[in-house]
Amino acid sequence: MYNTFENDILEIPMNEESLHVSLYSKKYKSDHSKKIFKVVSLFSGCGGLDLGFSGGFNFKNRHFEKNRFNVKFANDIDPAAELVYNANTIFFGDHQLIKDDVKNISNSDIPDFDFLIAGFPCQPFSNAGLRKGINDERGNLFEECENLLKHALTRENPPIGFIFENVKGIMSSKMEDGTSIPDEIVRRTEKLGFKTNYKLLKTCDYGVPSNRQRLIIVGIREDLGYFDYNLLNDVVKLYDLPNEKEKPYELYLGSILCDIPEDAPQKNDYWKYSPGGQYMVDKIAPCLDGKEALIKFKKNVPLQDISNTISKGKSWKSMDPADMSERFLKIWNNPKKYHAPNFYRRFALGEINGTITASAQPENCGITHPFEDRRFTIREIARIQSFPDDFVFPFKTIAHAYKVIGNAVPPVFGWVIAKALSKHIENA
Template sequence: MNYTENTDTILPAEDYQSKINYSLKKNICSDNFKVLSLFSGCGGMDLGLRGDFTFRDKYYPKNPFSTILANDIDPAATFTYESNEKYFGDHQIIQADIREVPHKTIPDFDFMIAGFPCQPFSNAGLRKGINDERGNLFEECEKILKEKEQSEKKPIGFIFENVRGIMSSKMPDGTSIPEEIVKRTKKLGYNTVFKLVKASNYGVPSARYRVIIIGLKKEYKKFDFDLLDKVVEEFDIPNENNNKYDLMLGSILSDIKKDTPQSKDFWKYSPSGQYMVDKIGPCYGNKKTLNLFKSKTPIEELPEKIHKGRSWKNMDREDMSERFRKIHDNPKKYRSPNFYRRFSLTEINGTITASAQPEACGITHPLENRRYTIREIARIQSFPDDFIFPYKTIANAYKVIGNAVPPILGWVISRAISKHLKENE
């Protein structure tokens, strides 16, 4: 699937207004909370807030939230968003730098959601934090919230999401970025709280850590993150502490149908990457082993070897490059990193990064010497099988999935917030 890349992101104000008017007309009869989605990516959080989707055999009901306008600067992400009309056909996404969108054209909203760019705060990045130009983009969210405080219909709250590296990124005075956001939004009348969450505790088949920051107007009291656990319990959502089996990699890979969209599309490794993967070798198992998960064979009845993952440490020393031999011979000095990780069928997969490089994340299939297919990583991120990822280059598809908020995590957050609002009306 191809698209034409639009690099001219700065549009006249009237063009923005026409897109916004279209969205408002589509949403005119909605009694749901109206959501402004910034830095939307391909729509993982938007889908979670919306609900009304099925992941494998479990249905996640509609939530009382409707996105009225979305925005992202990345053409690959916006094309994916626009291509999923089943879920997002009732509103528009504007491809633009949010700093170039006239604030006067932004409609009133009840909630703002924003996953402002995480690169400055990422553990894998340069960690320039707030001093990086992209790190200042959360201030654009602050400006919009501040301006909407002057409107007749003031916002109720916001949800921000970021990588856990933001916890240790500092302002010049030493305040962490989340603490700074709490302080600034308090001045706007919000009770703001934040928490580092692990997605696999909330129904996502990935041990992915993210910082969630939730602010609500003071009349609604502070949000209680314990509500996320109550939602998981109420809806019997698989998690690490209860029914972990359904989150295991073997379960996730076992029942992908051959005709599922993009189930065969995968990004080939470079010759050097393929060499490493071939020399590491596959984890224990085969198609018959996957069928054991499909038939829900109890974990205690599975072969013992099935629990062992692999990495570069499973290579023969003579097959290693000089760099890896140095690490192999002095593991304490290099802290024994787990490069080229291959998760076993009974493990929950680790974070899929936007770069999808085998050295940096567990992107290699446990049984086949290749990257996961687009559909496989979409499942690891908890996207429904009918959510598609069209691309100009296949690397773009991996990038937008890796950057996304897992929809099921978004759904649990949405359901918990709506419970909190009902209890504090």
């Protein structure tokens, strides 16, 4: 219905409601070249996207300067996310996350904003979840965003746009009439007068040391035109950020693990495996390159000069079949039938790590250290998600820390989006 991956995006004819919004757009059209944009954040989690939009943080040896976005309001229902978000006031300034069901918050209690950013819950849409899609109560929470936008458009200072983020699985989740959820969001928000398009992006193309795919949906006031996703690549080039295609070295797991400061918070905190999980990890055995290779990464030794096995990861397939359980032996003996999944993935130092899921279970994500028989520490997965080393993750149970990091939008990814959005508005 909507060809949002090309330039020839299908436009919806103007109707009475969108014409009304168009008049608002013309009324408030102004020079945004120096404006600090006010942001409302819903489904904020522990604040990855908020931090990216705000800017003003360090990751590895780079400083990510302040952006022109000021988060004025943040909300999430998860107490584990609230605990983390509100412990990091050094990054989030004078506002705190409000813990409540978004349905309980009146639109009139939410301040004026220029942009709404939201990552409505992933679980109904995730490839690792139940895939109930729109029929899951959490799957239609994007409607809360729609209602807020409708309300905000009636205010004296209507919003300029919104940014929604979600997992790849949302693209194949359907409405009852067969329309995909992203296309339904495009349809509804264009009816409100926004120019809306979306694109599936890989975070390792934008400075993040994780091969994580995310769908980004951007809607902008119609007089500013459709968002140009090519601007993200321009930001990467302008700031010389590492990326998988042209400059991957800083994104390799070895680069991420080699220089974690000794005094970094939660450097040694990790969630122990269950006895069954630990058995699998022990039997898979470490990757071939360990501490000596890690020292070479710290010295920036070229990949080809470290080892010819530096990019050779492992999984359950690396086990001796004699050590496999009946379940895994069944898959081993019939790989075509079961498509030979990479359970218990163990990424090598010369690879970009895969997605860290909220559950942090070794069976469905690469959460195991390359040569130590354990999960990554909290600080290690925070780095894989591009959080600063001084961003802390207090928790009531350690599983909560892994959950909020796995659910988060990588801050560096959010920073690139914010920079590109600023550039788009300047160009428009």
